[in-house]
Amino acid sequence: METIFWSVAAALASVVTLRGRAFRLAPYLVAGFLLWLSVSLIVTAPASVTHPQTFSWAWSNTFGAALDFRLDGLSRVLVILIGFIGSGVFCYSASYMRPVPGLQGFYTTLTLFTAAMIGLVLADNLIAFFLFWESTSVCSFLLVGTNHQSASTRESARKALFLTVGGGLMLLIGFLMISAHGQSTGLSLSDSLRFSMIGRSIVDSPSFPVIVFCMAVGIATKSAQVPFHIWLPAAMAGPTPVSSFLHSATMVKAGVFLLARLTPSLGGNELWNTSFTIMGSITMVTGAILASAQRDIKKILAYSTIAVLGTLVMLLGIGTDIAIKAAIVYLVAHALYKASLFQIVGNIDYATGSRDIKTLGSLARMLPLTATAAVLSALSKAGAPPLFGFFGKELAYLAKIQLGTVGILLLFMAFLTNVLLVGLALSICYRPFWSKNTITGELNAVPLPMSLVPLVLSVAGLFIGLFPAFFDQYLGTQMASAIAGQDLTMKLKLWHGINFESLVVIALSAATLAIGVLAAVKVKPIISFTSAKLSSVQHCGPNNIYERVISGIPRWASSIVSKLQNGNLKHYITWTLAGTLALLSLPLFHTVDGIRPTLRLDWIEAALFVAISLPVIAALIVSNEFSKLILLGASGFGVVLAFAAFAAPDLALTQLLVEALVLVFVLALFRVVPGVEEKRPGRSTPTAIALGLSLAFGALLLANVPELPNASKIYFLEHSYLEAFGKNVVNVILVDFRALDTFGEAVVVAIAALGCGSLLLANERTS
Amino acid sequence: MDNVILRTTLSLTWKLLAAYSLYILLRGHNEPGGGFIGGLLLALGIILRGYIANSNTTEDKLRDGYTAGLGLSGVVFLCLIVLPVVVGHEVLKGLWTSVWIPIAGKFSSVLIFDTLVYLIVATSALYAHSALYTPGHRGQP
Structure with a gap:
């Protein structure tokens, strides 16, 4: 655990402190720290993972907002993944990003994102998790908007921010409900906010459907599920390192991660399983169909990422042991090959200035390393043996076969998706490099690191595919057990022996690959066909609704404001x-x-009643403005007396002074307002x-x-002198027990004064 | 302001009010009083002083430095919030020293907190009042 903290801190420090020429080293330093982090996590014995390492810093018990971290099988694999891919991305950006003035900001944000993402997968406290979750959204907003001179980029960044942060707020509501349930079963505030303490009893609580809904919206917005998927293709406006790191490998997986994190406690019931299976399967098919309508390779990758995210959500929704294993393999394999594919597209774009799959061609001679990486990654994406992606597809088919009748429908959807994805994957690795198209115009030479990084990532996929036992032993088993909430052994095999299920699976795999190859050959007509079909239904798509809502807000607001x-x-x-x-x-x-009104006034109360109400009644009768003012003041002093009579000297003093100041202020107003009617x-x-x-x-x-709740009164009376060393309980509450509220009030006072100044002094400033 | 009696009384009263506001602030932890009340009192005193001096130089100076002062108190507030965490307590926990201050008792971070409230309340009220009192520029309904 300490290794993680120190390497993240060192990465942040190097990116923030280095200046000038030395700053060119920063990305490599960060990459080094991240690589060190992931390697040191791999080599730590997996035995330590069966007993999760924890770290807790209760910096504010009062609010339950402790900083709890928990390194278990699930978070360990993700930290390794983030570290490994992150180091590649930093090396890649060192060559890819041109030295522009905002570069330090870019790297700082990218490192902050890495830190937030690592915090997110480690967090055990719901509030801390939420903060990391939203931090990744904000970093993503800033990184997508790297090229913020262009209006469409700003638009895309805003879309990503609105959708992901909005979903995050739904998540917060769900978290608070989980915490409330936990407290009702006797947990303390800080314990009720822990992932590891969520009890199974929550499934039977009446608020469970609402919790599931909140979680589903949060997961769907972050992991780009239909109908919130629209931000992901738009986010491709960001530079290649951002797309390859945030929008394929890590950030978009946060939703899937949360789903996996919650599976042991909230999963395993019909509502949970059905909703996520449906959501995932719809997203899967939609993503694949939309992907097959694009010409821009980066867009194809974005939509196929949506399809894979849908597959992941669906598999975790199915929730059987096989499905969980399939999801794990898919998640890791996809992170490796998709990050690499995005960088490959970045290289093509860097060299030619184009990303159009229909016109690119014959680049293999010029980009041999990139072409090799493309073949390896695309084959992994296509699920061809012996690459890592193959295992994912096999297991996913197997999980669906075991489902029975529902499985057949899912199987059909998955088959369609896979055929399309295979076709696209093969054409991505074939057409730009070997097709007969020739590129006119000058080509930029691609620096060596930019070709090496995707190659390393795709070779990693090949390595795991060739030696799956390595993955089983060090990563997969622990991760599967953490998701399932019980011991689950991962054993990946290329050949399952001869029985009915495995034969069906192999037949399906082979059919997918064969039809996929056909689709790849016919990719041009497929793209033209689907894009033509889709453009006719586009006007009722979620993107259109989003645009209409966003452009409608100013109009709606102005119509309301003009009414109010x-x-x-x-x-x-x-x-x-x-x-x-x-x-x-x-x-x-x-x-x-x-209500049983009881009217028993003693003489003090009666006198106070008269003292307060008489001036008010008189103020209604008199017509002179000054007299009205004085009378209202008099009524205020009656209130002061009431406070004094009921033993609240602080309130009485405050009220007295406020009355005096109000009088002064209104008199000042009279001086400047020209004549009152x-x-x-x-x-x-x-x-x-x-x-x-x-x-x-x-x-x-x-x-x-009858009386205000006694418990709190007694608590404050007892504790104010013992703990806060004050005899004036009101003041002790203000400055000690409730100091945060007082701080907030001070802010309100200051903002009110600033507002007053900006209204009244506006003329002075402009003149 | 042409009333001699009022002018003479106020020239003494405002000083008393200012001094008393300090006293109210300091004793707040044990007796009725505190930063909020003290701040209102101080604002009242300075406003009255403006009436007899027929000039608002204090308030005008304050107005120019108001936002800077707010920022500064924000920084001090941040220190008060974070410092206990650094020392190993919870957020916003009061830290006490054995240094003795007249009226207030032992010096503590709570006293700094209350003083900040005192300053913010007083300066905000004065800022708003001075904005209201700036001559010229207004009068067009």
């Missing part, structure tokens, strides 16, 4: 009062039953009556409350 804020003060007051009344009426209707036409009688009624009801409600 029309410049007429009386209008404002009416709306404010109506809002107050609406807020008050609901609880009133709920409690109005039990003596007669104002038309009073809003209904509003006045409504307000009066609601206040009367409110008073009745309060009159029935």
